[in-house]
Amino acid sequence: MMQDPGAQDRDFICEMTQKILFRADASADIGAGHVMRCLTLANTLKAHGYRCVFAARFMLESLGRLIEDAGHILVRLDGGSENVTDGEPVLSHAGWLGVAQETDADQCLLLSRSGQWSWIVVDHYAIDFRWEKRLRPFCDRLMVIDDLGDRVHDCDLLLDQNLGTGQQKYAGKVPANCRLLLGPGYALLRPEFAELRHYSLARRRTPQLQQLLITMGGVDRNNVTSDILEALKRSPLSPSCQITVVMSSQSQWLRGVRNLARSMPWPAKVRVDVTDMALLMADSDLAIGAAGGSAWERCCLGLPSLTVILADNQRQSAHALSSRKAVIALDPNGPESLAESLPKALSALIGDGLEAMVERVFAVGIDGLGAVKVASEMAGVPPAR
Numbered sequence: 001m002m003q004d005p006g007a008q009d010r011d012f013i014c015e016m017t018q019k020i021l022f023r024a025d026a027s028a029d030i031g032a033g034h035v036m037r038c039l040t041l042a043n044t045l046k047a048h049g050y051r052c053v054f055a056a057r058f059m060l061e062s063l064g065r066l067i068e069d070a071g072h073i074l075v076r077l078d079g080g081s082e083n084v085t086d087g088e089p090v091l092s093h094a095g096w097l098g099v100a101q102e103t104d105a106d107q108c109l110l111l112s113r114s115g116q117w118s119w120i121v122v123d124h125y126a127i128d129f130r131w132e133k134r135l136r137p138f139c140d141r142l143m144v145i146d147d148l149g150d151r152v153h154d155c156d157l158l159l160d161q162n163l164g165t166g167q168q169k170y171a172g173k174v175p176a177n178c179r180l181l182l183g184p185g186y187a188l189l190r191p192e193f194a195e196l197r198h199y200s201l202a203r204r205r206t207p208q209l210q211q212l213l214i215t216m217g218g219v220d221r222n223n224v225t226s227d228i229l230e231a232l233k234r235s236p237l238s239p240s241c242q243i244t245v246v247m248s249s250q251s252q253w254l255r256g257v258r259n260l261a262r263s264m265p266w267p268a269k270v271r272v273d274v275t276d277m278a279l280l281m282a283d284s285d286l287a288i289g290a291a292g293g294s295a296w297e298r299c300c301l302g303l304p305s306l307t308v309i310l311a312d313n314q315r316q317s318a319h320a321l322s323s324r325k326a327v328i329a330l331d332p333n334g335p336e337s338l339a340e341s342l343p344k345a346l347s348a349l350i351g352d353g354l355e356a357m358v359e360r361v362f363a364v365g366i367d368g369l370g371a372v373k374v375a376s377e378m379a380g381v382p383p384a385r
Contacts, residue, residue: 017051018049018050018051018118019050019051019052019053019115019117019118020042020045020050020051020052020053020117020118020119020120020121021052021053021055021108021111021112021117021119021120021121021139022038022041022042022052022053022054022055022121022123023055023056023108023120023121023122023123023124023127024038024054024056024122024123024124025056025057025058025059025096025097025124026056026058026059026060026063026218027058027059027060027096027219028219028221029096029221030058030096031217031218031219031292031311032060032063032217032218032219032248033217033218033292033293034123034124034145035054035056035059035060035063035067035123036063036218036293037123037145037161037188037293038054038121038123038145038188039054039063039066039067039070039072040188040189040190040371041121041188041371041374041375042054042067042070042072043070043190043371044191044371044372044374044375045375045378046070046071046072048375048379050118050119051072051073052072052073053072053073053074053075053111054067054072054073054074054075055075055077055107055108055111056074056075056076056077057076057077057078057079057097057098057099057104058098059074059076060218060219060248060250061250062218062248062249062250062273063218075111077104077107077108078099078107079098089128089151091125091126091128091150091151092125092150093125093126094126095126096124096125096126097124097126097127101126101127101128101130101131101134102130102131102134104127104131105130105131105134105135106134108135109134109135109138112135112138112139116138116139116140117138117139117140118139118140118141119139119140119141119142119143119378120135120138120139120141120142120143121142121143121144121145122142122143122144122145122155123144123145123146125146125148125313128151128152128153129151129152129153129154132144132153132154132155133154136154140383141156141157141378141381141382141383142154142155142156142157143155143156143157143158143159143378144157144158144159144174145158145159145160145188146158146159146160147160147161147162147313147316147317148313149165149169149170149173151173152172152173152174153170153173153174153178154174154175155174155175155178156175156177156178156179156381157178157179157181157377157378157381158170158174158178158179158180158181159181159182159186159188159374160180160181160182160183161181161182161183161184161186161187161188161293161296161370162182162183162184162316162317162320163183163184163316163317163320163321163364164183164316164317164320165182165183165316166182167180167182169182179377179381181373181374181377184296184299184317184364184366184370185365185366185367185370185373186370186373186374187293187296187300187366187368187370188293188370188371188374189296189297189300189366189368189370189371190278190371191368191371192278192279193278193297193300193301193368194300194367194368194369195278195368196278196279196281196282196301197300197301197302197367197368199282200281200282200301200302200303201301201302201362203282203283204285204302204358206355207285207304207354207355207358208285208354209237209238209241209285209286209349209350209354210238210240210241210242210285211241211242211244211283211284211285211286212237212241212242212243212244212284212285212286212287212288213243213244213246213280213281213284213286213287213288213289213303214228214229214243214244214245214246214287214288214289215245215246215277215287215288215289215290215294216228216289216290216308216310217289217290217292217294217310218248219248219251220247220248220251220253220290220310222310222332223253223256223257224290224308224310224332224338225245225247225253225257226253226256226257226260227332227337227338227339228288228308228338228342229245229257229260229261229264229268230260230339231338231339231342231343232264232342232343232346233264233265234339234343235342235343235346235347236343236346236347236350237265237266237346239266241266242266242267242268242269243261243264243266243267243268243269244268244269244271244280244284245257245261245268245269245270245271246270246271246272246274246277246280247270247271247272248272248273249272249273254270254272257270258270277297278297278301281297281298281301281303282301282303284303285304285354286303286304286305286306286349286354287303287304287305287306288305288306288308288342289305289306289307289308290307290308290310290314291307291308291309291310291314291315291317291318291329292310292311292314295307295317295318295321295327296366296370298361299321299326299361299362299364299366300366300367300368302358302361302362303361304327304349304354304357304358304361305327305328305361306327306328306330306342306345306346307321307322307327307328307329307330308330308331308332308338309329309330309331309332309333310332321364324360324363324364325356325357325360326357326360326361326363326364327357327361328345328348328349330342330345
């Protein structure tokens with residue numbers, strides 16, 4: 001059964017003149033990154049006079065609050081229980097949608113009863129041209145945010161913020177007139193990262209490993225944070241080093257991580273649902289972090305990092321950064337466990353290694369203005385009709 005938005009939401013959406021629909025989900029399997037980067041773009045577009053609506057079937061409660069606190073509308077789609085039967089081609093992440101694309105599209109069409117969308121923005125690995133064609137008549141323009149390049153899209157604009165992505169990745173997979181925004185120069189970072197870039201650079205002129213930040217993203221489904229803390233016990237950290245662990249209040253591992261932090265040989269504190277991540281990164285000397293969107297945040301601030309690959313879609317960017325020696329990439333599913341690879345990586349950074357990495361991280365050239373650039377590009381795309 002398809003869910004219709006409530007009357008109050010319908011009336012509010014109808015009153016909007018320039019309105020944008022975002023279709024993204026967040027869950028233990030999907031992670032939080034898709035919604036977070038859409039929220040960053042939505043906040044930028046709101047400043048340009050757009051009203052933004054998020055349609056989601058799966059949503060972490062903390063992210064739902066962030067969306068609504070930012071003044072956007074969150075419409076929760078029916079959870080659904082049917083098998084995903086889209087036919088050919090079968091997408092590798094089809095199960096992430098929870099329903100067939102046709103059903104999901106029909107639910108989103110209910111939101112279009114209030115009139116034409118200026119843009120529809122899709123950030124979902126389980127959606128391709130079939131969903132997009134169905135929604136096309138109800139929007140002026142359609143944008144896709146992708147990392148994989150594994151499916152065909154029907155869109156006017158496509159953003160892939162991975163380092164090393166070239167046009168060939170999407171050859172034959174987007175319309176000929178689709179504009180491609182490729183590379184981390186378009187990374188959708190919150191404005192505080194650009195604001196703190198100069199400060200962060202200034203404090204790294206004589207880098208020392210005194211403040212270590214650990215952040216595995218909003219979900220950390222496999223409790224990698226605990227594995228990192230255990231591995232650190234075998235690492236050559238200075239006795240004066242202090243450790244900060246960032247966690248979500250919704251993490252099932254939170255209590256265990258707190259107990260483990262109390263057992264560390266160095267002072268270790270666990271911070272939950274932080275709102276000052278940019279400042280935390282700027283004040284840190286080294287991060288051990290997931291190889292997702294937060295990798296671009298660290299690059300913007302010149303923060304050296306051990307980057308942990310938690311999902312297949314993170315490999316391209318992690319390996320591209322590693323090839324530039326801007327990070328040390330760690331793969332828990334590789335030939336070495338974190339207990340083996342992490343102490344070795346830290347040993348390599350002691351002394352001049354940290355300073356050299358700072359220079360290479362800043363050389364990646366991420367200025368933190370990606371959301372502003374993308375919003376400007378969106379303004380330059382004419383309506384399809």
